[in-house]
Structure formats: C-alpha cells, structure tokens
Amino acid sequence: MNSKPEIMPADSSIEPLLEVRNLHMQFPIRRGAFRRTVGFIKAVNDVSFHIRHGETLSLVGESGCGKTTTGRCIVRVYEPTSGQILYKAEEQGRIDLAELDNRDLRPFRREIRMIFQDPFSSLNPRLSILQIVGESLRVNRVASGSELEERVASLLKRVGLRPEYIRRYPHAFSGGERQRIGIARALALNPRLIVADEAVSALDVSVQAQILNLLQDLQEELNLTYLFIAHDLSVVEHISHRVAVMYVGKIVELATTEDLFTNPLHPYTEALLSAVPKPDPRLRNKGVRIRLEGEVADPSNPPSGCYFHPRCPYVQDRCRQEEPAVREIKKDRWVACHFAEELDLRGFEAIGSTPSV
Amino acid sequence: MQPTHTKLDHVDDTAKIDNQTLLDVKDLKTHFFTDEGVVKAVDGVNLSLKRGETLCVVGESGCGKSVTARSILRIVPSPGEIVSGEINFQQRDGEVIDLAGMNPKGREIRKIRGGEVSMIFQEPMSSLSPVHTIGSQIMEAILLHLPVSRQEARKRAVSMLDLVGIPRPSEQLDAYSFELSGGMRQRAMIAIALACEPQLLIADEPTTALDVTTQANILDLIRDLQQDSGMSVLFITHDLGVVAEIADDVVVMYLGRDVESGDVDSIFHDAKHPYTRALLQSIPRYDSRENRRLYSIKGTVPHPFGRPNGCPFHPRCDDFIADRCDSIDPPRHSIKGEHSVRCLLYSAADEAPSNKDVPS
Numbered sequence: 001m002n003s004k005p006e007i008m009p010a011d012s013s014i015e016p017l018l019e020v021r022n023l024h025m026q027f028p029i030r031r032g033a034f035r036r037t038v039g040f041i042k043a044v045n046d047v048s049f050h051i052r053h054g055e056t057l058s059l060v061g062e063s064g065c066g067k068t069t070t071g072r073c074i075v076r077v078y079e080p081t082s083g084q085i086l087y088k089a090e091e092q093g094r095i096d097l098a099e100l101d102n103r104d105l106r107p108f109r110r111e112i113r114m115i116f117q118d119p120f121s122s123l124n125p126r127l128s129i130l131q132i133v134g135e136s137l138r139v140n141r142v143a144s145g146s147e148l149e150e151r152v153a154s155l156l157k158r159v160g161l162r163p164e165y166i167r168r169y170p171h172a173f174s175g176g177e178r179q180r181i182g183i184a185r186a187l188a189l190n191p192r193l194i195v196a197d198e199a200v201s202a203l204d205v206s207v208q209a210q211i212l213n214l215l216q217d218l219q220e221e222l223n224l225t226y227l228f229i230a231h232d233l234s235v236v237e238h239i240s241h242r243v244a245v246m247y248v249g250k251i252v253e254l255a256t257t258e259d260l261f262t263n264p265l266h267p268y269t270e271a272l273l274s275a276v277p278k279p280d281p282r283l284r285n286k287g288v289r290i291r292l293e294g295e296v297a298d299p300s301n302p303p304s305g306c307y308f309h310p311r312c313p314y315v316q317d318r319c320r321q322e323e324p325a326v327r328e329i330k331k332d333r334w335v336a337c338h339f340a341e342e343l344d345l346r347g348f349e350a351i352g353s354t355p356s357v
Numbered sequence: 358m359q360p361t362h363t364k365l366d367h368v369d370d371t372a373k374i375d376n377q378t379l380l381d382v383k384d385l386k387t388h389f390f391t392d393e394g395v396v397k398a399v400d401g402v403n404l405s406l407k408r409g410e411t412l413c414v415v416g417e418s419g420c421g422k423s424v425t426a427r428s429i430l431r432i433v434p435s436p437g438e439i440v441s442g443e444i445n446f447q448q449r450d451g452e453v454i455d456l457a458g459m460n461p462k463g464r465e466i467r468k469i470r471g472g473e474v475s476m477i478f479q480e481p482m483s484s485l486s487p488v489h490t491i492g493s494q495i496m497e498a499i500l501l502h503l504p505v506s507r508q509e510a511r512k513r514a515v516s517m518l519d520l521v522g523i524p525r526p527s528e529q530l531d532a533y534s535f536e537l538s539g540g541m542r543q544r545a546m547i548a549i550a551l552a553c554e555p556q557l558l559i560a561d562e563p564t565t566a567l568d569v570t571t572q573a574n575i576l577d578l579i580r581d582l583q584q585d586s587g588m589s590v591l592f593i594t595h596d597l598g599v600v601a602e603i604a605d606d607v608v609v610m611y612l613g614r615d616v617e618s619g620d621v622d623s624i625f626h627d628a629k630h631p632y633t634r635a636l637l638q639s640i641p642r643y644d645s646r647e648n649r650r651l652y653s654i655k656g657t658v659p660h661p662f663g664r665p666n667g668c669p670f671h672p673r674c675d676d677f678i679a680d681r682c683d684s685i686d687p688p689r690h691s692i693k694g695e696h697s698v699r700c701l702l703y704s705a706a707d708e709a710p711s712n713k714d715v716p717s
Contacts, residue, residue, distance in 0.1 A: 232570065289573070
C-alpha cells in the first residue's frame, strides 16, 4: 500500500525542500586553565545534499561520523560554522536557515521538527501527555483550552494512542508508546520536514516495525519529508528513498536506496553492507566478508588524502595524498572516491542474500 | 532467604546430564520481590547447551533473557532470587553441580565465576573499572583462579590481549578503559573473560552498543576463539541477524518463558510458535522490497505485574484459541529432534496419545 521508493520522490524534477551546501560544523577543543582553544573537531566537514519534497533521505554511518550533528544543524540546535541550509519555505521562497538568528528562525521551527532516539529521556517525566504534545501549540498560540485538548487528542489518535491517555504521564507508557508520543509532539504544528534522529534504534524489533509503519503512513497522509538518521542499514533500506553514507564528517556516497545497496561505489559503503548480519542462518559463511582493520579516524586529526585510506582494502598511493572530491558520477549518484569507476564493489545481494523477487 | 547447600549433596547424580551437555537449566524461576509485588522475570525457563556449541537466547526487552544469564552465574541483583529450578553444570573434572543450589556468596560459586564460567556485558564502559588498568583487571582474574606468580600472570595477560586482537598488547596492558575505543574495550573485556580459559562464556548483548563494522569484528573474534578453545557460548541478544550468524541452537523467550527452542535452521525456516514467526516477520529484510509494510505484533508486552493467565503471549497472538490459550499453560511439545515449542496449537495433538504428529 505504500509507494515504492522508485516512484514519486526519487523524481528529480521535484524541487528540493531543503538543500544543504558545504556545511561545516566545528567544535573547539579547549584545554588548560584558560580554556584555550587548541584545536577543532570537524564534526561535519563540507557536507552537501538536498532533500526533495515528500522523500525520505537517510544519513548512515558509524558513531561519530557526524550524522547527528548534521541533523542538529538543520534544526538549528547548533549554529553551523559555515555553509548554507537553504529551506524552501511555503510562502517566502528559499531561505538560508544557517544565517538566521533565533527570532527570525521561529516561523521555521514550526515547519522543521525533530524526533529523538531515546523515548525515555526525551519526554519530561513531570509533564502530562497533554502538556508535552500541546506545548508547541500553546507556545505558538495556535490553540488553548478545550481546543488544545481536542487537537492533542486527535494527534494521539493519529499516532495510534488512545485519546483517553491525555492526562497520563510518560512513566505509564512503554518504549514504543513513548516514541509515538514523541512523534505526536513533532506533528503538532503540521511540520513539513521531520528530522528523525535514530528514531527506532532504541526499540525492540516488534515495536520498531510498528513505528516504521507509522512513519510511512504519516508520510503518505501528510506528505511529510524525512531526514532519517540511523545506523541500522536494514531499517534504512526499508524506509528510505535515497541514502547518504557519512564517514568522519564527510559524505562519501549518496545514491538511491536501490543503487546504493545493489551497486555501491565507495569501498566504505561496501564494507558497511558486508558487516550487516543477515537474518538467515543458511547464508552464513557465504560470500565475501570485508572486515575493516583499525579504527575510525580522529575527526580532530584526520589522515591525509582520503579519510578512509588507512582502512581501505583498495588503497593506492593517490588516496594517501589527494583528497577525493564528491563527484556526481551520474544523475543522483554522488561518490567521493578516486577509483569509483574502476572498482567492482559488491552490493548487498552479492555479499549474501536470497535473490529478491 | 539464601538458598541452602543441601542440593549440593546430589552432585554424584551424574545421570542428570549426559557427557556432551555442559549446561542444563531446568524450569528455572527467578522472581523479584519488590514492594509493589512479585515480578516473575524468569518463570520456568529450560535450556541446554552442548560442549563447544553456541546457544542464542533471543527475545525482546523484559523477556528475562539477561536475568536468566545472571541466574546462571548467581549474580541476580537484590531483591531477585532463584525460587526454584536447577542449573546443572558439568565441571572440568566431569562432576555435575547444581549452581541454583549454591550460596551466591559462597566459595564454590566464586570458584566457578571467572574460572569455569565467565561473562561479558553489553556496556564495556560501565563494566570495566575506570580506575584500574586493563592489565590489572585481567591479572586479577588470572591470579584468583590459577596458581601462577604475578610475573607469569602479566605474561599471560599480554598474550590474552594479543589473542583478542589488541594492537601493541604489552603497551595497552597499562592503558585505562577510557583510553580505548568501544570495540577495543569490548575486546579487553573478552580478554578478561577468557583469561582463565572458561568452559562457558556468557555474552549478554556484547555487540549491541557497537557499530555494525565493529560488531562484525567482535562476532568473528568470538567465533574464532571458540573454535580454538572449544568453549561453549551462551549468547544473549535481541538481534535476529546476529543469531542467524552465530547460533547453533536458539531459545526464544517471551515474558520469562522459553516459548520455542531448536537448532538455528528450524527456528528461522520452520518456526512454530506464533511469537517466533511474528518476530521473524517484523525485521526489515532486503528481499522484502515488494511489500513495504512490516508485520507488527499487535499490542505491547504486558506490565510485569499483569502477567496474562495461560499462555503469556495469548493477548497478542493472531492464532489465539478462546477458552484454551487464556486458561491452559501450554506444556513443552517436541516437534522434531531438539525442536520444541510451548503452544497449544501443537500440543493439542498430544491429547490423543497415538497421534504424535503436529497439525500445522
């Protein structure tokens, strides 16, 4: 019943809702008694991508790769060091969120909302569900009194909770129900873009399935756009239209889900796909395993050339010296590797999975 | 409150488990006596682990898989205690002992812990001491269980770090846990656990907090070490992908019960229990592109104080039989070989004694 990813949103004619250009986010490292800045952690390092209206773009990568920081820059929890975050507002046209101050950001904070990872720490235990979900409605003077209650009740219904729960407190709910409350809170102001930061990572598989289905239903009903930040590649494969792979603050590959999983062009993507455990014991020890040696590079002191070169199985001299630029190899297919055309990398299927029907 | 030693008198009863079985848990019940009431975290779990094999205990949070593991080592936190059941463990000398009957603070169990049975945990950061070096934590285990000098212990610790793939082991011996990355910390914890060559390694979600590439490396490491040493592994996880990669046998738990157990192939390709099937259907799979909707189990796991009568899964089960599933506690029903299930859909056939086959 849900649209397949190949259809609507991958259509490149649709104007991007959000375009991120050369985004940088650096955190200073301070040491000593005077808290002098001794260096910078380049958490996000020259990241560019766009999200089309109605699509789900996933950011994947290992912990510390900057995917969460990117999401937080977009909702402007952080003030980016440099770069542009061009948002296509409903009325005003394109606006650079990166340069707005807090007051000017207010109207856009209603349109770009966030869902958090941990349903236990992201809800204030001392507020009732009515207060949690209704807060943004009240603060923005959208509704109050009995109208507010009605709005919250209908939001709860929409995310699959019973409206009678409106006066309960978060402790009375399970993890999955809490995540639904978090989603209801994000939906309260009819947002257009939702940044879901590891929204299902803390949930059990059966609950995770419920929440993923809910997110897909909501996307269809409300024409939402998602920036889905996750590390679980099977979830990403399931929900996204396009996927961006990040490594040490940079996007190394960006492609449609289908292309990325069947035909990765960056060695890091190949290694990530190879590491995903396949839920079928008959595939055990089938196919080639790629195991990365060493550790993720230190973002305050990254290696020369390609950041991935110390762990890359296909490394050549050029990779050690010259940093590869992100290139658009063909339409909607971006990769940052000198040898993307020459390498014959294995996709998810080739590594070991039953042929898809 | 403490269990008595009387059960130790039965140690000569070797018929309890055969030679190939290292660990046999029978009808284990671990309850938590809280002020609000009794939480039956583990309520009748059976599992059996053969020598050199890997048994995965899989289930969602709150199903009692971790409490089961902790019960085996007798490190269930207060106010939990083992109420009944047996944990028969075959020691290196062939003697079978019942760990459930031991005093959790006694000398016998302390000899077992870290010696014959050791455990690795989910969060390496919080289970390693931040104020001791990695080396001193490995040496502690060695000196406690083996008759060696400090120098020999140090040498052994270096070789352990080398074994688990930590680079520059003699330098890293003096590192603190916070100086290591997540994957390296987990390797250090494995080194501590394996320092005394245990017969049984209990791994409680050892890769859950790790990135997928690191997870793959740690799973490979556990598998390789197991092949070399012949130890058995009891692997607790909620990730069915991990189960498919490493398990020989699988026990599926729901609300403190083993609802289905069998070899890994039967569980993944011939699952009988509606819960097992639902779990398998709810994971996103690469080959399910056509159907973009995931199967989801209706409802949620019941509150620990509100355990349903009869089969614990019946309020969420699609195959629920009224007046039976909500009143009859399903017995274990053997399907084929080791594969058994606790579900009335199958054991209904048992009532006619001649018909042993399963209606499916």
